[in-house]
Amino acid sequence: MVRWLFALIVIVIVGFFIYVKIGNKMPEDLGVTDGLLKSCPTSPNCVSTQASPDDVAHYVEPIIYTGDRKATQLMIESHMLGKGRVRIVTSSLGYVHFEVKSPVVGYVDDVEFYLPEGDSVVHFRSASRIGYSDFGVNRERVRQIADLLVN
Template sequence: MKIVVLIIAALLILGVGFFVVLSIKSRTGTALGLVDGMLAPCPASPNCVLSEAHSDDDHRIEPLPLSVWAKLPDILSKEGGVVVKITDDYIASEFSTSLMKYVDDVEFRKAEDVVHVRSASRVGHSDLGANRERIDALRTKLGQ
């Protein structure tokens, strides 16, 4: 019986350790930025949404209207994000989960007629829809 308890305890410690390492790893990266003038493609994993034309159906999300561009930094901050970079046509922000502090990158690219958006987890496979929900919430806050 003691051996079973020890094995279970060891597995729990390893499991928690794995998630702690992922959390630390997510805090060491940065947003991918623009790639050939566009937001980076989403990985195959379901933890990313993207409005650019090169997005596949599983990751696609609608872009934002151009009229929201000037409001984005303020709204991102109010919603718990940290704006880490702003240029004339690009905004990068970071959002952290409350418990484990996993970081998601939320990026925007100002195009001629819309604002393209990419929201992606830095680590892990699934985000349980958190990135899509975040963009939908931002869209609501922006009145769109």
């Protein structure tokens, strides 16, 4: 009986990590299209400045910054990379996409920042690739960036 229970637990754990590995594939439609980042899914594990302000589960206010666009983007990149378990997927002036990996399980979040030319605003989207809830991780991540740029 104990062997079967142990075998079942091992199978569940291995199955979970296979699910995480398969589900962590990067979406193909990330980036900026016609000035917009990808929309959030219906699940509450995504926040975006470009969601409807009525969508309290997903909407966060864009960040207004002062100073140089390039310097602001470099500050964001430096802050994000300093967190660890973060890699830059794409970076060009005005847009940067990061992958952020959780420490234990290895969940991956896609975090995008868009700094339109001629505006002193940072739009962003932070979304978990799999699962339903993120326990507020994406919203907190964006709050930290807002604190960095506003202070």
